[in-house]
Amino acid sequence: MIYADNAATTKMSKTAIAAMLPYLDGDFGNASSLYGFGQRAKEALENARQTVADCLHADVKGIYFTGGGSEADNQALESAAMIGARKGKKHIVSTKFEHHAILHKLDQLKSRGYEVTLVDVHEDGIVRPEEIAAAIREDTCLVTVMFANNEIGTIQPIAEIGAICRERGVLFHTDAVQAAGHIEIDVEAMNIDMLSLSGHKFHGPKGIGVLYAKKGIRLENIIYGGAQERGKRAGTENIPAIVGLATALSENIAHMQENTEKLTHLRDKLIAGLSEIPHSILNGDAVRRLPSNVHFCFEGIEGESLLLLLDAHGICASSGSACTSGSLDPSHVMLAIGRPHEIAHGSLRLSLGEDFTEEMAEEVIASVKEVVSYLRGMSPVWRNLCEGKTQFLLK
Numbered sequence: 001m002i003y004a005d006n007a008a009t010t011k012m013s014k015t016a017i018a019a020m021l022p023y024l025d026g027d028f029g030n031a032s033s034l035y036g037f038g039q040r041a042k043e044a045l046e047n048a049r050q051t052v053a054d055c056l057h058a059d060v061k062g063i064y065f066t067g068g069g070s071e072a073d074n075q076a077l078e079s080a081a082m083i084g085a086r087k088g089k090k091h092i093v094s095t096k097f098e099h100h101a102i103l104h105k106l107d108q109l110k111s112r113g114y115e116v117t118l119v120d121v122h123e124d125g126i127v128r129p130e131e132i133a134a135a136i137r138e139d140t141c142l143v144t145v146m147f148a149n150n151e152i153g154t155i156q157p158i159a160e161i162g163a164i165c166r167e168r169g170v171l172f173h174t175d176a177v178q179a180a181g182h183i184e185i186d187v188e189a190m191n192i193d194m195l196s197l198s199g200h201k202f203h204g205p206k207g208i209g210v211l212y213a214k215k216g217i218r219l220e221n222i223i224y225g226g227a228q229e230r231g232k233r234a235g236t237e238n239i240p241a242i243v244g245l246a247t248a249l250s251e252n253i254a255h256m257q258e259n260t261e262k263l264t265h266l267r268d269k270l271i272a273g274l275s276e277i278p279h280s281i282l283n284g285d286a287v288r289r290l291p292s293n294v295h296f297c298f299e300g301i302e303g304e305s306l307l308l309l310l311d312a313h314g315i316c317a318s319s320g321s322a323c324t325s326g327s328l329d330p331s332h333v334m335l336a337i338g339r340p341h342e343i344a345h346g347s348l349r350l351s352l353g354e355d356f357t358e359e360m361a362e363e364v365i366a367s368v369k370e371v372v373s374y375l376r377g378m379s380p381v382w383r384n385l386c387e388g389k390t391q392f393l394l395k
Contacts, residue, residue, distance in 0.1 A: 002315045002360050006201075006292060007150060007178060007351035013203035016248040020205070020240040031237050032228065041239045048246035052210055055249050056195065057186040064211045064219070064229045065242050069177040069198030070101040071222070072211035075233075076173045076194040077105045077144065079213070079220045081114060083171065084141020090114045093135045093143045097121045097336040099150050099175055121336045125154030125284035133164045142171045147179035147195075151333040151349060152284035153293025155183065162191030171217070177201055177209075181252035182290060183260075187212060197249075199241065204248035208241035259354050263291035266352055266361050270294045273365035277372055279385075279394040283337065283347070294350040297339060299394045300382035301346045301375040309374070313367040319347040342381075343393055 003011070029038040031045045045065075053060040066072045077092075084090055094106060096118045106116045117135045121127055127145055136143065143165050148155045158174055165172035173194040176185060181202030187195055193214045200206040213219055225234030252259070271282055271294055279299040298306070303319035310317050319331070334344035350364065376382040384390045 002356075002364060004350040004352060004356070004360075004364060005316045005318050006353045007153070007349065008318055009200045009206065010203045010353060012200075012205060012244070013248045013251055015251050016204055016244040019247040020244040023240040023243055027239075031239060032226070041237075044239055044243055045237055048242045051246040051250050055185075055253050056180075056212060057188055058212050059215055062187075062212050062214055064213065064232055065237065065245075066196075066209040066211050066233060067207055068209040069099075069175065069196050069201075070209075072196035072198075072209045073099070073101040073175055074105050075211055075219060075222050076196060076213070077102065077109065077142070078222055079217065080142035080144075080171045080173060080194070081109050081112075082220050083218060084139075087141070089139045089141040091137050091139045091141065092116050093119065093132060093140055093170075095119045095121055095127050095145055095336075097125075097149055097151075097333045098144070098146050099177070102144055102146070102175055103332075123338050124288075125149060125152045125337050126288060127156050127161070129157050129160040129164055132161050133168075136164070136168050136170055140168075140170050142173060144173040144175070147174045147176040147185070148183065148290050149284070149333060150178050151331060152295040152337070153178070153290040153351070154284040155179070155288050155290065158192065159190040165193075166191040178290065181249050182256070182292065184256070187214070193217060199245035199248060202248055202252045204245040205241045208238060208245045210245070255354075260291045262354070263352050263356070266356055266358070267291055267294055269358070269361045270350060270352075270365060273361070274368060277369055279392055280372075281343075281394050283334070283339070290351075292352040294352075296348050297334070297343045297394070298346045298348065298372050299343060299392060300379050300385055301372060303345055303347045305375055306346070306348055306368075306371055309371040310367060313371070315364055315367055318349045318351075340393060 027040045029041040031042040049063045050060050053063050092114055110116055119131050119135050145156055145161055147158055162172050171193045174192055176195050177198045180197035195212040197210045199208040219232045221232060223234045228234055228237055274296050281297050283295040283297060307317060330341050330344035385392055
């Protein structure tokens, strides 16, 4: 099997698993207990918090553990919205290709009287800082822009957007779920006020995430109960998962440079090979993208059929976000960068892991070429295109 869907989830690091094991067996205590056995769990919790803070160049007091990236996104937006409301500011700026954890929360805030401006995304998949700046108003309480897109992998100019927000006195949040552990993040240097990440995107466990909030930001609870996470996220802390997340994040960052060099080479090899397929197009900027991400559209085919036949070849891939894989509608990300519906349906996302090899890249290229040719050979849509009854949309 060739696994090329690391944007959906990653295999857990053996180092992270080993770090978790003591807290699943011997040191299984509750970190809120006062006796020594519980306090060993508390020590592991706080050590993990410091590790995450160091990885993000953040103040340790700003690190809160959550149940995942979606929860962190929701708590960040709810908190910023309430801060804004107390100041009479109920306008939020975001973009049209955010993750649904952001977009659906924004819809919920709109139902409560907030106004939302979604800035356009250009064909290269890059948000323009000047367009974010133009969207900011006197009553803007928050700007939220994802660090790297979860489908097409394009990396956004976060530092520039953060500087604009800091100058205008507006809170800035970034969904860094796809970026954390894969590209350098410095919340202080980049003027990031709030940031979300998720452990299973960088070889940590599922069901654990982080919300970073800069000192002075009053977080709103979205889970009520006990006083865990300094009173901002109730529920007994999942110490094994927290330790696993911190270990995996630290390990990824320690090997970031070598992983980036290797994956960028393989990414570019895949892009070159798949670009040889007629009437295909790479989605997003070829350079300003995650080292692991390759995203193409192929005219005249359906993405679902492509994925099923690739699976028969032993290749695990996706058409976009795993969160919307059951939907028959074209990806909102594809539509946001200007792809028409009939092109957006023929999407393929390959997201590579550190164990991906040259041989795997060659096999993927050969298999995609074979499957695309097969699907086009049986497609009436492709036949009409070739016969000139309809016009090609991709060169």
